[in-house]
Amino acid sequence: MKKIKTFFKYHLLLIILIGITVFSCRDAEDGLPDFPEGSTESKNLWVQDSMRRYYYWADQMPAKPDYHLPVKDFFKSLLSPQDRFSYIVDTNDSSTYPRSIRGMYGFDYAVLQLASGEVVTAIKLVLTNSPAMNAGLKRGMMIKKINGTTITASNAEQLTSSLPNQTVIDLTVGDWENNTIVNEKNITVYYGYSLEQPINSKIFEQAGKKTGYLYIYDFPDGMTQNLNQKFSEFKAAGVQELILDLRYNYGGSVSSAAALCSLIPSGISAGSQFITFKGNKNGGEVKRTFSQQIAYDPNALDFNTLQANSLGLNKVYILTSSSTASASEIVINNLKPFMQVIQLGEKTLGKDMAGFAIEDKRKPKKISWQIHPVIYKVFNANGEGGYSNGIAPQILVDEYSSLPLLPLDESTETLLSSALHKIYSKSSNGGSVSDQKVKVLFQSDNPFAGIAR
Known part of the structure; x- marks a missing residue:
């Protein structure tokens, strides 16, 4: 069975994940310096050339970006304010890939404020054959604590943002019966892969x-x-x-x-x-x-x-x-x-957009960065x-x-x-x-919140 790739490594690609060899498409009159091969500046020139050719908003890119910026910062400087989705990763550095709770642990949850004013956290999705399922989590359970901290309206987002930086999560969970959490227990979920999901x-x-x-x-x-x-x-x-x-x-x-x-x-x-x-x-x-x-x-x-x-x-x-x-x-x-x-x-x-991955296919590869831009x-x-x-x-x-x-x-x-x-x-x-008014305070599965540009 195939392993699920994270949303950002796979599901964001709408056509076909392909590699494209992108060589310089700069005009001689650009007057840009000939940066040393392998330098940050040379990598940024490759990023700029690729984006000029394929990026949907290429005509909005700055004419004179700062080539001395770190690659991720340089890439971000090229993006249109309308762009929520383009991102870049270094295939040699796993820390540059966006991370999510769903992708790492196989579950998602929502922090809710009930009509009574009480704040509860409901598990809404548990992937089949995921670390979360193997640990005993089920859709409908309530999370009371994350790593020993009780979830509140004020700390939910901060608690969630810290989880992808960990490899193990300790949860206090229970069942929801008669408007209260019962059968509380502690569950440990370890970082791991989720298998391909069935239809x-x-x-x-x-x-x-x-x-x-x-x-x-x-x-x-x-x-x-x-x-x-x-x-x-x-x-x-x-x-x-x-x-x-x-x-x-x-x-x-x-x-x-x-x-x-x-x-x-x-x-x-x-x-x-x-x-x-x-x-x-x-x-x-x-x-x-x-x-x-x-x-x-x-x-x-x-x-x-x-x-x-x-x-x-x-x-x-x-x-x-x-x-x-x-x-x-x-x-x-x-x-x-x-x-x-x-x-x-x-x-x-x-x-309402589509794209494909752009990477250096030269042999040997000289640039390890991979661009995921909006193209269509x-x-x-x-x-x-x-x-x-x-x-x-x-x-x-x-x-x-x-x-x-x-x-x-x-x-x-x-x-x-x-x-x-x-x-x-x-x-x-x-x-x-429904007469019951529930306010959604926070959800863990905003698919683009974790894009590290």
């Missing part, structure tokens, strides 16, 4: 109508076989409605996202346009059909093979949160030209995009309005039950309104 599916039936539920954690390349199998099962069972749970999906491969999209609506063909990439003056505009985009994954099943198990639906229900990003947002936006998309939950993150803005077949502020749901649902948090595929889980109510209820009310 979870379930079929619900009411009044003769079957609804397929699909939880997709991320979009790695090579997932088309698993997607095809799940949809084959749905089709054989006679599924008539579909719920996609993308609430914690940071994204990944656009090819895998295109494969998923090809399995859902009716009326599409291999030649139907799936996506448009718009870059700077060098990148221009690139349009790709479903078939073309899927084929960018060399191990993917082809469009026609996938189409054999398409459900041919005219609407789909998608569960989202502020952690729904990148390729998962492409699924939402790029299905809209072909079917009705009913989105429930919270507004998505707003990464992305649009659907109708030319619609521009969701940098996030994609808002038609039905707003607060995942934390009912505690404890239930397993994601349980019919009474807050987001899922709202979608099922929308499907099976004859009323127009989506069933998503």
Whole structure:
């Protein structure tokens, strides 16, 4: 089984993680000094040349940056104020890679203020076969203390920011019953790897109508076989409605996202346009059909093979949160030209951009830095995009309005039950309104908070 790469090393890449040999594209009239090979200044020139060629906001880069800055600081000086996502790492120095609690330990949590004023911390995600799961953590548990310190509204962010700098976490956790934490115990979670996450599916039936539920954690390349199998099962069972749970999906491969999209609506063909990439003056505009985009994954099943198990639906229900990003947002936006998309939950993150890794492929390699810049803005077949502020749901649902948090595929889980109510209820009310007011003070899984630029 493959190990999960961290979001920043893999899931942020929306097309294909490739290396590009970038040689100098400076004009002679630039009049720049010939810095010694291997010097910080020479590395910064390589960074600048790469960014001038590929960076979406290349025309906004400073004309005369300070080449004497450390590489990370120099890179940061080139970025547009609009850019939340570009970053750079030194492949020879693991400390330069962004770190996250999810990536290191395999879980995430939210610090909440209840209507009573009480502050609690709910575990919302535990990855399968992760250090957190192996230590005994489960979704719905409450964290009372981190490394012996009680979590409060004032210290939650500081406590969280300190965790990626450690290799072991001591937690005091318990269950939430009758508005209080019971069965307290101490759990130690060690830094480690999480295995590739499974695609979870379930079929619900009411009044003769079957609804397929699909939880997709991320979009790695090579997932088309698993997607095809799940949809084959749905089709054989006679599924008539579909719920996609993308609430914690940071994204990944656009090819895998295109494969998923090809399995859902009716009326599409291999030649139907799936996506448009718009870059700077060098990148221009690139349009790709479903078939073309899927084929960018060399191990993917082809469009026609996938189409054999398409459900041919005219609407789909998608569960989202502020952690729904990148390729998962492409699924939402790029299905809209072909079917009705009913989105429930919270507004998505707003990464309407794509990119690939740029690194020195010379042999021997002379520069160990690897750049992950924003290169394209992305649009659907109708030319619609521009969701940098996030994609808002038609039905707003607060995942934390009912505690404890239930397993994601349980019919009474807050987001899922709202979608099922929308499907099976004859009323127009989506069933998503809650009288319990919960204020989210902090969440550990802001996917870009840890970018060390």
